[in-house]
Amino acid sequence: MSDTLLLVLDLAGIAVFASTGALVGVRKELDVFGVTVLALITGLGGGVLRDVLIGSVPPAALEDWRYLVVPAATALAVFVFHPAFGRMERQIMVLDAVGLALFCVTGAVKADEAGLNVLAASVLGTLSGIGGGMLRDVVAGRVPVIFRGELYATPAFAGAFVATVVHHEGYSEWWYALAFAVCLGWRLIALKRGWTAPLPPGIDHA
Amino acid sequence: MSDTLLLVLDLAGIAVFASTGALVGVRKELDVFGVTVLALITGLGGGVLRDVLIGSVPPAALEDWRYLVVPAATALAVFVFHPAFGRMERQIMVLDAVGLALFCVTGAVKADEAGLNVLAASVLGTLSGIGGGMLRDVVAGRVPVIFRGELYATPAFAGAFVATVVHHEGYSEWWYALAFAVCLGWRLIALKRGWTAPLPPGIDHA
Amino acid sequence: MSDTLLLVLDLAGIAVFASTGALVGVRKELDVFGVTVLALITGLGGGVLRDVLIGSVPPAALEDWRYLVVPAATALAVFVFHPAFGRMERQIMVLDAVGLALFCVTGAVKADEAGLNVLAASVLGTLSGIGGGMLRDVVAGRVPVIFRGELYATPAFAGAFVATVVHHEGYSEWWYALAFAVCLGWRLIALKRGWTAPLPPGIDHA
Known part of the structure; x- marks a missing residue:
């Protein structure tokens, strides 16, 4: 993929993430x-x-002024x-899933390039995708929403893992599209069907 | 400026910041x-x-035992x-403004020396000044006060930006006094007049 | 001490810390x-x-897949x-004290090897032992319990300080057992007797 296209996609993902952070800030x-x-923490934190x-x-975010x-x-x-952004929240969540999928793949590749083992690179790829939202919620004084039943991090880890394996084994770059699709598809279906991650057994979650 | 004077000023600023952190801890x-x-997090965190x-x-804070x-x-x-420190809160806020101005200037210079672009160095200079207070509030379980309408970070960014430009362009060191004065003056006037940063439009902030 | 034994102890300590993090998560x-x-943050954060x-x-935690x-x-x-882990909370706290003592000693040694001064190495040793629990509480949205009167960090600092001095002065490795015992013994006695750290004077802690 060309570097220019990757930069544009990267900046677009950052903008979407940043908009979720800004909305939380306005509501607080x-x-x-x-x-x-x-917004900066959410967009760049991961x-x-x-x-x-x-x-x-x-970090890359400090090397290029466009990232700020x-x-x-x-x-x-x-x-x-x-108010207008608030009304588009549903659409923002779809774009957010695209950003998540993108950051998990690029983050996993960068971590694998740094010489980590496959598991660690997958974890860091996941962190690239979900870290900004985690920091956003901690700074805003709430338990990270991605820990509370919404299916968000599992697709992220799946996509990061596939991307890590593709890079680690030196498979064709086309397979990154699979990693991207795994994360994005899983996340979008979960959003549409209201899938949630398992909660601890035996507790009344009324 | 002599290194000794800078060290003394630096330690004085850290002490003032640390006292605000300790007061929050006592109240909690x-x-x-x-x-x-x-107190350590507030004084050294940024x-x-x-x-x-x-x-x-x-980090410098770990290289010299006096910083601890x-x-x-x-x-x-x-x-x-x-109780005595609590009664001096007004005076502490004035000293805190001096520490803020100092750390924004020295932080911006250090970031620019590391080869960052002007915007990133200004952001890191701002972070040097406000980061300790942010961490203090997050660890103490409250939304950072500097995010809630008090005019604190804008003067910090202004001072950091001026200091970055002075260093980046190689102007005379005397101009750092301007950067310091911009941050300190703006912050003190805001404190005195109760200036606040703009809140989101259209929300009832009763 | 053999590297294998140290690795096993390290992993055991991480498992105990992780279980306290997981229990907080289940309760939240x-x-x-x-x-x-x-659990990962609590086990590996420090x-x-x-x-x-x-x-x-x-970090070491990303270099060896067993740490994840x-x-x-x-x-x-x-x-x-x-439910079973919840009933074992008392026993977990004893094991947690063992993990604390271990991490303070190994953390202090690693920090001293990095060339820090004795005070800074002691602080980083303490951080190795208590940092995971601090991050756990901040992410889970509560003020770190170790700040609220329970005697936890003082034994940690004592053990880290002894270990740092032993390493810094090149004393026999057997003295690390003393550092370990100081932290563990102090913490266990505090647990058993309900010792607490001093609270601010003059505030009604009803």
Whole structure:
């Protein structure tokens, strides 16, 4: 895939993630700066965590100014037009699934390139996809929503694992599309059907 | 500026930040260890985050024992004499503004020296100034106060941006005083007049 | 001590820590993935923070797949059999004290090997022991329990300090047993007698 296309996709994914962070900030009644920081954390947090853990510092997000401008501009747009963004939440969740699938694949490849074992690279690929949302929720003072029954992280791990194996074994790059499709398809079906991850047995989840 | 003066200023800023963390810990009824950890996190957190992100590890805070002793001793003093410190909260906020201005300038310079672009260095300078307070609030279980309408981060970013440009363009070191003054003046006027950052439009912030 | 024995002890400590994280997750009614992530964070968080701060990346936890499999398998066991684990909480706290003592000693040695000063190495040794539990509580949305009067961190610091001095001065390895015993003994006596750390004076802790 061309580098330009990858950069555009990457920035688009960051913008979508950032918009979910900005919406949480608006609902928490944060000020314009808090909304922007929450958007930056959500859009860039997963990749930054991965880069710090593999020792690739400064992280990519700090090497190219576009990685900062895109989520900041997204935050300002959400801040001003939040009622419109709020109404598009369903569509944002679909785009968010696309971003998730993209970041899991690219994150897993980058972690495998750093020489990690297959399991660790899959975990870091998953972290690239879900880390921003986790940090968003912790900073905003709520237990990460992805831990509370919504099926979000399992598709992420599946996609990251497939991508890691493809890279580790040196298979054709076309197989990355499979990794991407596994994560995206699983996540979208879960969204549509309201699938949830298993809750602890024997507790009354009324 | 002489290195000794800079070290003294740095330690003084850390002590002031640490005292705000210790006060939050006392009010949360943490034990003496919790108060100390919260003080260390508040005093050193911003610089440590910056150093980890630019790959300058071990962080400066771990290279010189004074960076650990000063906030720890501050925490113990606040723990014992917290009613007196609590009554000085107004004065502490003024000193906190001085520490903020100092850390934004020195943080931005260090980030620019690491070869980041101007925007990223400004962001890391801001993080150096506000990161400790953010971590303090997250660990203490509250949404960071700097996200809730108080005008704190905007002056920080302004000061960091000016300092980054001064360093990046190689202007005379005297101009750092301007960066410092922009942050400090803006913050103090905001404190005095009760200026707040804009909240999301169309929400009833009663 | 042989490397194999150290690895087995290390993994055992991680499993115990992970089980406390998984139990918190079950009580917060997280899904199976949330429980697993909380277990991974609790089991590995302290060591990962230490490794990132001394620049030893990728962290040891990502270099050997067993460091990921052991806490994940522990999490699944707790998820399924949580009533049984819940009833063993007292025994788990004793094992947790053993893990704490072990991690403080090994963490302090690793930090001292990285060339830090004695105080900083002691702090990082303490962080190796208590960092996972701190992160667990922050992610689970509660103020870290180790900050709220339970005597946990003081024994950790004592053990880490002794271990750092032993390593720094090049004393015989047998003295590590003393560091281990100081932390473990202090913690176990505190558990048994209900010792607590001092709370701020003059506040009614009713």
